[in-house]
Amino acid sequence: MLDQARIATTTPAETLAGLSAALRRWDGIEALGVASFGPVDLDPASPTHGFVTSTTKPGWRDTDVLGPLCQGLAVPAAFDTDVNGAALAEMRWGAGRGFADFAYVTVGTGVGVGLVVNGRPTRGFLHGELGHVRLPRLPGDDWPGACPYHGACVEGLASGTAIRARLGARSIESLAPDDPVWDGVAHALAQLCHVIVCAAAPRRIAIGGGVIERQPHLLPRIGALLVESIAGYMPIPDPATYVCAPELGALAGPLGPIAMAARLLRPDQGD
Numbered sequence: 001m002l003d004q005a006r007i008a009t010t011t012p013a014e015t016l017a018g019l020s021a022a023l024r025r026w027d028g029i030e031a032l033g034v035a036s037f038g039p040v041d042l043d044p045a046s047p048t049h050g051f052v053t054s055t056t057k058p059g060w061r062d063t064d065v066l067g068p069l070c071q072g073l074a075v076p077a078a079f080d081t082d083v084n085g086a087a088l089a090e091m092r093w094g095a096g097r098g099f100a101d102f103a104y105v106t107v108g109t110g111v112g113v114g115l116v117v118n119g120r121p122t123r124g125f126l127h128g129e130l131g132h133v134r135l136p137r138l139p140g141d142d143w144p145g146a147c148p149y150h151g152a153c154v155e156g157l158a159s160g161t162a163i164r165a166r167l168g169a170r171s172i173e174s175l176a177p178d179d180p181v182w183d184g185v186a187h188a189l190a191q192l193c194h195v196i197v198c199a200a201a202p203r204r205i206a207i208g209g210g211v212i213e214r215q216p217h218l219l220p221r222i223g224a225l226l227v228e229s230i231a232g233y234m235p236i237p238d239p240a241t242y243v244c245a246p247e248l249g250a251l252a253g254p255l256g257p258i259a260m261a262a263r264l265l266r267p268d269q270g271d
Helices: 012-025 066-070 082-093 154-158 160-167 181-200 210-214 218-230 249-265
Strands: 032-036 077-081 102-107 111-117 205-208
Touching: 012 066, 032 066, 032 082, 032 249, 066 077, 077 082, 077 249, 082 102, 082 111, 082 249, 102 181, 102 210, 111 154, 111 181, 154 160, 154 181, 160 181, 160 210, 181 205, 181 218, 205 210, 205 249, 210 218
Parallel strands: 032 077, 102 205
Antiparallel strands: 102 111
16 A cells, blocks of 8 residues: 545545545556445446445435546546455455455444455345344344334444444443443344355455454354354354454455455456
């Protein structure tokens, strides 16, 4: 990494103008990678390819992200979700090295999943949104959840936003590792991993993001709960390390677009 610029996410006009200005300062660009919060339109044949679609981020719905950043750059460009980008970075330089099937989960203000199968991020009519699957609840837990779309989905139960909503006047920083709140968070994330394993059987699942970085005690709990939930039906590879921290840490996100652009230039090294 030769240089890095940080532009605040405010309005689309301000943020994209700042990003475009940063790109213009960098000479010799051979390819562009753009990894965005979503949902986003990834269909190259769609008239809204490169747009953010039904996001909850105020002011960003139906915003063209890719177009303004490509303007004036006669180079190939890759566009994907931020979590798919992070997954590709971990596969190139981190916890997913040597694997063609890998999942990257981020748990921060939301919950996102980057899922790569046979060397490529999954595709359908849209990218996957596994952070919004609904789950079996812990017995006795009837809190409605915090997701504005789905209530008690994974994001509505385990994201930093959800935890703060559930705590009310208490702060996350005041919670001890054995606080009962973490039981529900670990359970939700283990159930998410159960879905991922049953759907795609990735070779490894890396879980990062602000919540996990500040609460590292959650990772071994999630891994153990996953093994218990699968109940021997599928052979989890190396159960003690199957659910792990991303090796790139906070750099997984910034390195994601670089990994995406590198695949355009050297596709034989991208799978």
